[in-house]
Amino acid sequence: xxxxxxxxxxxxxxxxxxxxxxxxxxxxxxxxxxxxxxxxxxxxxxxxxxxxxxxxxxxxxxxxxxxxxxxxxxxxxxxxxxxxxxxxxxxxxxxxxxxxxxxxxxxxxxxxxxxxxxxxxxxxxxxxxxxxxxxxxxxxxxxxxxxxxxxxxxxxxxxxxxxxxxxxxxxxxxxxxxxxxxxxxxxxxxxxxxxxxxxxxxxxxxxxxxxxxxxxxxxxxxxxxxxxxxxxxxxxxxxxxxxxxxxxxxxxxxxxxxxxxxxxxxxxxxxxxxxxxxxxxxxxxxxxxxxxxxxxxxxxxxxxxxxxxxxxxxxxxxxxxxxxxxxxxxxxxxxxxxxxxxxxxxxxxxxxxxxxxxxxxxxxxxxxxxxxxxxxxxxxxxxxxxxxxxxxxxxxxxxxxxxxxxxxxxxxxxxxxxxxxxxxxxxxxxxxxxxxxxxxxxxxxxxxxxx
Amino acid sequence: xxxxxxxxxxxxxxxxxxxxxxxxxxxxxxxxxxxxxxxxxxxxxxxxxxxxxxxxxxxxxxxxxxxxxxxxxxxxxxxxxxxxxxxxxxxxxxxxxxxxxxxxxxxxxxxxxxxxxxxxxxxxxxxxxxxxxxxxxxxxxxxxxxxxxxxxxxxxxxxxxxxxxxxxxxxxxxxxxxxxxxxxxxxxxxxxxxxxxxxxxxxxxxxxxxxxxxxxxxxxxxxxxxxxxxxxxxxxxxxxxxxxxxxxxxxxxxxxxxxxxxxxxxxxxxxxxxxxxxxxxxxxxxxxxxxxxxxxxxxxxxxxxxxxxxxxxxxxxxxxxxxxxxxxxxxxxxxxxxxxxxxxxxxxxxxxxxxxxxxxxxxxxxxxxxxxxxxxxxxxxxxxxxxxxxxxxxxxxxxxxxxxxxxxxxxxxxxxxxxxxxxxxxxxxxxxxxxxxxxxxxxxxxxxxxx
Numbered sequence: 001x002x003x004x005x006x007x008x009x010x011x012x013x014x015x016x017x018x019x020x021x022x023x024x025x026x027x028x029x030x031x032x033x034x035x036x037x038x039x040x041x042x043x044x045x046x047x048x049x050x051x052x053x054x055x056x057x058x059x060x061x062x063x064x065x066x067x068x069x070x071x072x073x074x075x076x077x078x079x080x081x082x083x084x085x086x087x088x089x090x091x092x093x094x095x096x097x098x099x100x101x102x103x104x105x106x107x108x109x110x111x112x113x114x115x116x117x118x119x120x121x122x123x124x125x126x127x128x129x130x131x132x133x134x135x136x137x138x139x140x141x142x143x144x145x146x147x148x149x150x151x152x153x154x155x156x157x158x159x160x161x162x163x164x165x166x167x168x169x170x171x172x173x174x175x176x177x178x179x180x181x182x183x184x185x186x187x188x189x190x191x192x193x194x195x196x197x198x199x200x201x202x203x204x205x206x207x208x209x210x211x212x213x214x215x216x217x218x219x220x221x222x223x224x225x226x227x228x229x230x231x232x233x234x235x236x237x238x239x240x241x242x243x244x245x246x247x248x249x250x251x252x253x254x255x256x257x258x259x260x261x262x263x264x265x266x267x268x269x270x271x272x273x274x275x276x277x278x279x280x281x282x283x284x285x286x287x288x289x290x291x292x293x294x295x296x297x298x299x300x301x302x303x304x305x306x307x308x309x310x311x312x313x314x315x316x317x318x319x320x321x322x323x324x325x326x327x328x329x330x331x332x333x334x335x336x337x338x339x340x341x342x343x344x345x346x347x348x349x350x351x352x353x354x355x356x357x358x359x360x361x362x363x364x365x366x367x368x369x370x371x372x373x374x375x376x377x378x379x380x381x382x383x384x385x386x387x388x389x390x391x392x393x394x395x396x397x398x399x400x401x402x403x404x405x406x407x408x409x410x411x412x413x414x415x416x417x418x419x420x421x422x423x424x425x426x427x428x429x430x431x432x433x434x435x436x437x438x439x440x441x442x443x444x445x446x447x448x449x450x451x
Numbered sequence: 452x453x454x455x456x457x458x459x460x461x462x463x464x465x466x467x468x469x470x471x472x473x474x475x476x477x478x479x480x481x482x483x484x485x486x487x488x489x490x491x492x493x494x495x496x497x498x499x500x501x502x503x504x505x506x507x508x509x510x511x512x513x514x515x516x517x518x519x520x521x522x523x524x525x526x527x528x529x530x531x532x533x534x535x536x537x538x539x540x541x542x543x544x545x546x547x548x549x550x551x552x553x554x555x556x557x558x559x560x561x562x563x564x565x566x567x568x569x570x571x572x573x574x575x576x577x578x579x580x581x582x583x584x585x586x587x588x589x590x591x592x593x594x595x596x597x598x599x600x601x602x603x604x605x606x607x608x609x610x611x612x613x614x615x616x617x618x619x620x621x622x623x624x625x626x627x628x629x630x631x632x633x634x635x636x637x638x639x640x641x642x643x644x645x646x647x648x649x650x651x652x653x654x655x656x657x658x659x660x661x662x663x664x665x666x667x668x669x670x671x672x673x674x675x676x677x678x679x680x681x682x683x684x685x686x687x688x689x690x691x692x693x694x695x696x697x698x699x700x701x702x703x704x705x706x707x708x709x710x711x712x713x714x715x716x717x718x719x720x721x722x723x724x725x726x727x728x729x730x731x732x733x734x735x736x737x738x739x740x741x742x743x744x745x746x747x748x749x750x751x752x753x754x755x756x757x758x759x760x761x762x763x764x765x766x767x768x769x770x771x772x773x774x775x776x777x778x779x780x781x782x783x784x785x786x787x788x789x790x791x792x793x794x795x796x797x798x799x800x801x802x803x804x805x806x807x808x809x810x811x812x813x814x815x816x817x818x819x820x821x822x823x824x825x826x827x828x829x830x831x832x833x834x835x836x837x838x839x840x841x842x843x844x845x846x847x848x849x850x851x852x853x854x855x856x857x858x859x860x861x862x863x864x865x866x867x868x869x870x871x872x873x874x875x876x877x878x879x880x881x882x883x884x885x886x887x888x889x890x891x892x893x894x895x896x897x898x899x900x901x902x
Contacts, residue, residue: 028654032673064673153639160640167618167635167677184618184635188604189611203479221702222483222515224695226618226677244675247698251672254705255789261709262785263778271790272803279807280814283782287819287849290778294771295830301767302831312760315769316752319883320745322770327714327741331734334713338706339722352723356730363731368738379746380753398738432770 007037014045023052031057035064038073047076059088066273067100074105083112090164091117092137092245095124124239132216133209135249136230136239141169143182143196150192152182165242168227171200176236178204178229206231209238214253217246218343257341260420261334263287293429297322300436307443307450313382314443317390318436320372325397325435326428328364332357332405333427337419340409347414353406361402365395389443396442397435404430458488465496474503482511489520498527510539517724518551525556534563541615542568543588543696546575575690583667584660586700587681587690592620594633594647601643603633616693619678622651627687629655629680657682660689665704668697669794708792711871712785714738744880748773751887758894758901764833765894768841769887771823776848776886777879779815783808783856784878788870791860798865804857812853816846840894847893848886855881 006029013022026034026049034053038061041049050058050073062070062085074082086094086109094113098106098121110118120138127133141163143152152169160166169187171180180200190199206229207216220228220243228246230239256266263286267274274282301308301318308315336353339345345353369391376387408427409419444450457480464473477485477500485504489512492500501509501524513521513536525533537545537560545564549557549572561569571589578584592614594603603620611617620638622631631651641650657680658667671679671694679697681690707717714737718725725733752759752769759766787804790796796804820842827838859878860870895901 030654030656030674032675157640160636166639184639185611188617188635189608203481205481217698218702221695221698223481224483226694243677243694243698244672247668247672247694247701250698250701250705251669251793254701254708255793257705258709258712258785258789261712262781264782264786270793270795271786272796272800272807276807276810276814279811280818283779283811284815284818287775287778287782287815288822291771291775291819291823291845292826294774295826297770298767298831301770302764305763305767308766309760309763312756313753315759315766316749316756318766318769319748319752319773319887320742323745323773323879323883324738324742327738328734330713331715331738334709335715335722338709342702342706342721344721345723349723356723356727359727360730360734363727364735364738367731367735368742371739372742375743375746380749394742428774432774436770 003033003036006033007040010037010041010049014041014049019052022049026053027057029057031060032064034061035066035069038065038069043072043076046073047081050077051081055084055088059085063089063093063097066270067097068273070097071101071105074101074108079108079112082108086113086117090137090139091120091124092135092164095121095134098125127209130213131209132207132211132213132228132230132241133239135213135216135245136209136241137164137245138239139164140227140240141166142237143169143171145171145173145179145195145197145200147196148192149187149190149194149196149199152187152196153192156184156187165227165240168225168240170229170237170240171196172237178206178231178235178237180204181229204229206235206237207241208233213241213249214341216241217249217253220246221250257338257420261337263290290428294432296429296433297436300433300440304440304444307440310450311386311443311447313380313386314389314439316380317376317382317386318439321390321393321397321439322432322435324368324394325401325431328361328398329401329405329427329431332361332402333409336406336409340413340419347410350407350410353410354403357402357406358399361399364402365398368398369395385447389439389446392446393435393439393442396438397431400434400438401431404434454484454487457484458491461488461492461500465492465500470503473500477504478508480508482508483515485512486515486517486520489516489524494523494527497524498532501528502532506535506539510536514540514544514548517721518548519724521548522552522556525552525559530559530563533559537564537568541588541590542571542575543586543615546572546585549576578660581664582660583658583662583664583679583681583692584690586664586667586696587660587692588615588696589690590614591678591691592617593688594620594622596622596624596630596646596648596651598647599643600638600641600645600647600650603638603647604643607635607638616678616691619676619691621680621688621691622647623688629657629682629686629688631655632680655680657686657688658692659684664692664700665792667692668700668704671697672701708789708871712788714741741879745883747880747884748887751884751891755891755895758891761901762837762894762898764831764837765840765890767831768827768833768837769890772841772844772848772890773883773886775819775845776852776882779812779849780852780856780878780882783812783853784860787857787860791864791870798861801858801861804861805854808853808857809850812850815853816849819849820846836898840890840897843897844886844890844893847889848882851885851889852882855885 098109141156141159156166167184169182170178173179180202181204182196182200186199209230209232216228226243228241229237232238259266265282267282372394373387373391376382376390377384404427412419549560592607592610607617618635620633621629624630631653632655633647633651637650660681660683667679677694679692680688681692683689710717716733718733823845824838824842827833827841828835855878863870
């Protein structure tokens, strides 16, 4: 059923007060779809719909809702109701919700969590943003070396419903050190009297709590893991990151990278949920910074004011030259930034990168110079000498732009910063200035009338 | 162990000819790590290392290697060896490999696959690129309604090792119609004498073979699925997409989007693997197109040549105005393109998007106009009248650029194209031209000396 139809059906039952039919309809749906429907329902009717769902379904839908609906719902639920939802939620989902809520709602959530969960929530909240610790869950199946496969099944059957995954189980020794990993598949394919120590994988790949969450997701994708164990500095198991959270990380980080490259401070709100003022704040700093940095380009042009007034046609090519240099540099910097973030290249590869970019930029520069010459003479009606200047400038600036475009991100990465965040404003400013300086230098050298 | 250390150890054992130690070392490693090590080993020694791995490990590492190593290895393996690797590979991995190989290697692969696999490979190869059909696997566990949980376990134990996942099992009726889904978790938590029909989920979410693979990955992330069933037009189950392939799709699509926005034809090769000529081909069309489209901006400037020669300082502001308009438009188009591709907005939301962008662009325009005026007067030493022209142009072009930036992607999406592919070159050209036209119009209107 399409979401729209589902919503209309829900609204109709609400209207008619046919709660029995509504309860049956809700019970059949996916939590994610119910969350979408809840976005559309009038806020006063939300708690009613919510109460008609089973406890598990209510909790699962709740964790899929957007922050404002969650907040409105929390405010309308009684303490007992809130407590029962929180009991059903996985700890990492509770943490995600808390991170979006205002202080007074957070207080109510913590007050209605049981002491154990409260402690775990606080631990996870204390890990740095974007770290493995901040996205892990503490609800996993722990096994012991000397258990039999049959024992393991008993434990899984007893604890399974409260755990975020049962498909990867972790084996720890008496001081919680991670010593092995067993998948549900291995358990199901082994004889029930075998020992866990006989079937477990001992070469365990794990991450520490402070590992970057993007790196965790990338490792999970490389190793095809459904869960990644997270350990502290003493290799004691403290949590796991599950694949559903890893895929969310990949989606969020991709959006962030795209936003950063377009000069926007990343936001984790969906487009239409972000307010006008908030959107302005995310966009204006970069626009302002680049506008102010154009003082350089303006100053370079003013410096050659006399030459320009002698041969105004030179002005007509400025946007094209700066634009082409910017595009050429942008292609390289974006490619190198993405390759760095995918782990395809490391800062140590700088010489190989430079050599490759030099050859590519030479090919690009030559092709653009040839076509640019023709365009200047036949399309723009420029003098052959001016066309030659434009053509040589294209060749030189494309090579320079691509060199800058590959060196900056690598340099910034080596200095320990995120290339996507720092690279673009510098690169744009440097390339714009370079294009103009080269243009005027070539022009004054080749055109006698300018001297 | 770090990859570098691992490689050195492997190289040492190879040197010493200590194949027993090498075999033991290899057996402990993750397939992904072995693939990385194989990238470094001399090509002549590859088959030797490969033969020291167990059949399963060899196949799993093989599917993680880069295309050129795979090709070199296939050429060096005997038909019997190749056959044994292919028998171990999952069908969808074989398809991925075939897609990268030259025709004669493909022929050898198909000749050494068993007839059943060959038919399945051909079926998957026939689905359009980027469709669900092209990334699905046909190796999943199929159950029947009237089986008991115990029967299901027997089937899983018998077929499990050959299936890509056993964690989600699919229930079909006699003509292969998908009627339900059961997770391994449900099986493990249910009594062994219950019937599959009693525990299966009947409200099954599935996709058709021609669904876009990015949409499939997004649905799997929304619904937290480990696998998504793929059905034909008659709702008959033909395959499944597993989460490891979905996460690869998300990573690849994000890289593609970033490349497209930077004006590069997407490539699926890692940065250093792509040749110079190949890289040039991916980059030059966009550089060429944008250079040629700058004929418009050049023509606009030439048209106002006379005004510019009267007041050359006007030229100094051209890069800043075009740059700011381009940045403002880029912020909006990138945000809207990403929101469209994440499903946060739909073309029907155009009025809400326009209204939001109008208010944001007004705020941005006013802030830039104020700061831009100050900068022109105090930093660039411009006449107050010129500064006013610059300032008003900023306000008008930022609003115009953001309007263009949000309308184009939505329009292109509505026409059925991918906004990321088509939007950027048009948007850039239109915004550049707009900025100049507005600038000269305002200048001629306000500065008497120009008339």
